[in-house]
Amino acid sequence: MRRTLAICTVVTALAAAAFAPLAEARMHGRPRPAPLAAAQVQVSGTGAITLSGGLAVVGTVGAGSGGRLSVVDMAGDARATLNGRPVGRRGAVKVPNRGGSFYVKGSRVRVRVMGVSLSVSAAGRGRALFEGVGTYMLNGAAAQPWSNPPVTIELLPPGT
Numbered sequence: 001m002r003r004t005l006a007i008c009t010v011v012t013a014l015a016a017a018a019f020a021p022l023a024e025a026r027m028h029g030r031p032r033p034a035p036l037a038a039a040q041v042q043v044s045g046t047g048a049i050t051l052s053g054g055l056a057v058v059g060t061v062g063a064g065s066g067g068r069l070s071v072v073d074m075a076g077d078a079r080a081t082l083n084g085r086p087v088g089r090r091g092a093v094k095v096p097n098r099g100g101s102f103y104v105k106g107s108r109v110r111v112r113v114m115g116v117s118l119s120v121s122a123a124g125r126g127r128a129l130f131e132g133v134g135t136y137m138l139n140g141a142a143a144q145p146w147s148n149p150p151v152t153i154e155l156l157p158p159g160t
Contacts, residue, residue, distance in 0.1 A: 002005075009051075012071070014145075015059065024091055025120040033075040034130050037157035039125060039126075039139055039157050040122070040123050040138070040140065041120075041136055041137065041139075041153070042078075042120070043121075043122075043134060043135075043136040044118060044134050044135055045119045045133055045134015045143055045146065046115070046116045046133055047118070047131045047132015047134065048113070048130075049112070049113050049120050049128070049129070049130055050111070050129040050131075051109075051110070051111045051122050051126060051128050051129075052110070052126050052127050053122045053124055053127060054108060054109075054126060055104070055106070055111070055124035055125075056103075056105040057068075057103070057106070057109075057113060057120060057121070059119055059120035060099065060102075060118070060119045060120075061101075061102070061113060061115040061118055062100050062115060062117025062118070063098050063099035064099070064118075065095065065099065065115035065116035066094075066097070066115065067095035067099070067100070067113065067115025067116070068092050068114045068115070069082055069087065069093070069095055069111075069112070069133075070093075070111070071088070071091070071104055071115050072109065073089035073106045074110070075106060075109075076089075077088070077107050078086050078104060078105065078107075079103075079105050080104030080105075081102060082100055083096070083100045084109060097102045097141045118134070122155070125155055125156060126155045127153070127154055127155060128155055129151070130151045130152075131148070132145045132148070133146070133148070134147075136151075136153070139157070152154075
């Protein structure tokens with residue numbers, strides 16, 4: 001019971017904090033702040049996935065793939081981790097043989113992941129290049145196959 005009460009209290013506090021700017025804007029006759037529009041892409045397959053732009057990227061590389069993760073931070077503000085450990089903002093790292101998970105976020109980044117059993121999700125604006133074989137879903141649309149020759153898509157919000 002205490003746990004449920006604590007969870008409800010936290011959720012209520014978060015909701016109040018999230019909606020406070022909107023309520024204040026409405027009270028003072030100011031327009032509501034516009035939400036930042038972002039594209040969303042989910043990708044799975046084998047080969048190489050390259051994403052560039054203002055993005056937040058999470059993903060996994062399958063075990064035994066001899067995978068590599070490369071991050072280039074062009075704005076100097078990126079954060080990147082592989083299996084929870086920080087990754088340099090410029091360069092490539094080998095994914096352990098047991099596989100791994102990664103996270104990259106930055107205003108101008110290029111992320112390239114290579115290996116087998118890749119699973120990547122990204123949100124933001126930019127461009128994506130898929131080499132190898134797999135499927136992707138852009139902005140919640142139906143899954144599309146990708147295979148050689150490489151496929152390039154623009155990461156733009158729906159309706160743009």
